[in-house]
Amino acid sequence: MRRRDAVSALGVVAWAGALVAGCGWTGQPPRHGVDLYVRHCASCHGIAGKGDGPAAEALTPRPSDLTRSTAGLAELMRVIDGRRTVRAHGSAEMPVWGWVFEGVIEDDGRRERNVLHNVAVLAEYVLHLRAQAARQPSAH
Numbered sequence: 001m002r003r004r005d006a007v008s009a010l011g012v013v014a015w016a017g018a019l020v021a022g023c024g025w026t027g028q029p030p031r032h033g034v035d036l037y038v039r040h041c042a043s044c045h046g047i048a049g050k051g052d053g054p055a056a057e058a059l060t061p062r063p064s065d066l067t068r069s070t071a072g073l074a075e076l077m078r079v080i081d082g083r084r085t086v087r088a089h090g091s092a093e094m095p096v097w098g099w100v101f102e103g104v105i106e107d108d109g110r111r112e113r114n115v116l117h118n119v120a121v122l123a124e125y126v127l128h129l130r131a132q133a134a135r136q137p138s139a140h
């Protein structure tokens with residue numbers, strides 16, 4: 001990663017972390033994370049994140065069990081966003097969510113902010129699913 005990219009990525013992560021911690025500047029309800037997840041992710045990754053959603057069987061590779069991921073917030077954001085990863089150049093089954101959100105969010109001058117907000121909220125929700133799975137090791 002080039003130095004300038006690294007610095008700006010860190011800035012974004014710090015900013016997004018603050019957003020998630022403070023959450024509320026968009027007036028989104030606290031259920032925003034679960035809403036986004038259920039709408040966009042559960043079909044493949046399953047409601048509890050175990051990689052067992054209804055669409056999972058048809059995919060190769062299979063959707064990951066998100067509760068087994070060890071990625072931190074920044075890495076999750078990068079993977080979910082997908083615009084700066086190898087995935088952005090095609091092949092993988094996982095949609096590039098950064099592009100998806102760009103496509104559906106109105107460009108009112110703050111679109112990139114809102115895209116990153118969604119990505120951050122989702123990354124935080126994945127961490128939440130992981131914590132939940134750790135508390136109930138046998139539940140599905």
Ligand code: HEC
Binds near residue numbers: 045
């Ligand atoms: C069409 C099915 C599909 C949907 C919908 C989907 N994913 Fe995925 N996801 C995958 C697949 C398949 C992989 C594993 C391999 C890959 O990268 O393609 C994956 C991998 C991941 C990973 C990496 C896990 C790891 O251990 O490296 C994360 C994080 C993730 N998905 C989060 C999400 C989130 C959050 C959403 C909703 C915004 C979502 N996914 C929606 C199919 C999907």
